[in-house]
Amino acid sequence: MESRIERIKKQLHNAKYKLTPQREATVSVLLEHEEDHLSAEDVYLLVKDKSPEIGLATVYRTLELLTELKVVDKINFGDGVSRFDLRQEGAAHFHHHLVCIECGAVDEIQEDLLGDVEQIVEDRWNFRIKDHRLTFHGICSRCSEGNEEKESE
Amino acid sequence: MESRIERIKKQLHNAKYKLTPQREATVSVLLEHEEDHLSAEDVYLLVKDKSPEIGLATVYRTLELLTELKVVDKINFGDGVSRFDLRQEGAAHFHHHLVCIECGAVDEIQEDLLGDVEQIVEDRWNFRIKDHRLTFHGICSRCSEGNEEKESE
């Protein structure tokens, strides 16, 4: 965990940015909430616990910066806000999401799964893929438990 | 094309909604711009050509209604606005998009391609998929033409 921040610090420096205390606090909040999909406001509130003087604009600027450096990914699940999600270290592509339309939970799929599909798209559409976004909407395992009725389509 | 509107009219009626002139004008704009990915504002400006008295709020409400009826899908490519895209008639799932990071063009992929992936997700994560969103970001065929350098990864 310590080394994770160190590496992010190096990434910042390589791109000529500084790791200020505010940025460090923001990154550490993101690391502590790796499972979640926090909005900028969420991050702001959490960072304020560590650095009460921090401004909302700074959080926005930091998140934008981290997005640019591909440390986080900015995602949008259709509610009004952008959410920020740490990218797995070294991951070439963004991971996928399962959004439950019952309870709203968001789970992550780290596996790529899209290898074949991407090959087809590259070949058939002559499109050079750099990244992707894949989100499934449906009923999560927790919500369908208990509702053991198999719908016959 | 005439029948397409008729069928949408029936869908509205089945759901206890009326096809008012404003709604008809909005739908017809969407049909005429099936290839595009219009924002609410875009739709509003185009509808105003046919029905100058229409209000922006009505366009928003109509788009919301059509989204609810799955006549259109609301998508978000990360710029600040929601965009609306006619669903292929009878399509169970939403089609995919190719967003060019050079020129900003958005192309559509009507083929499903995700059959195998969805099966894996349903089985491994016990998630009952209802819909999906898949967008690839990269360089479109038009932009890579001329730049015939094959990057050696």
Place this chain on the structure above:
DNA sequence: ATATTAACGACAATCATTACAATATGATAA
């Protein structure tokens, strides 16, 4: 320790979207 310059914080401004309140429309029952 100081200079340079990026970064900050507070707040104003912007932009998309939604809420509201008054009016209009259109179907139905008398």
Place this chain on the structure above:
DNA sequence: TTATCATATTGTAATGATTGTCGTTAATAT
């Protein structure tokens, strides 16, 4: 046909997320 009632519409105000501004602060190299 006309009164009635529910739904739809309009213009505008309100909201809420995000971005811009600007004077101040602090990180980094010397």
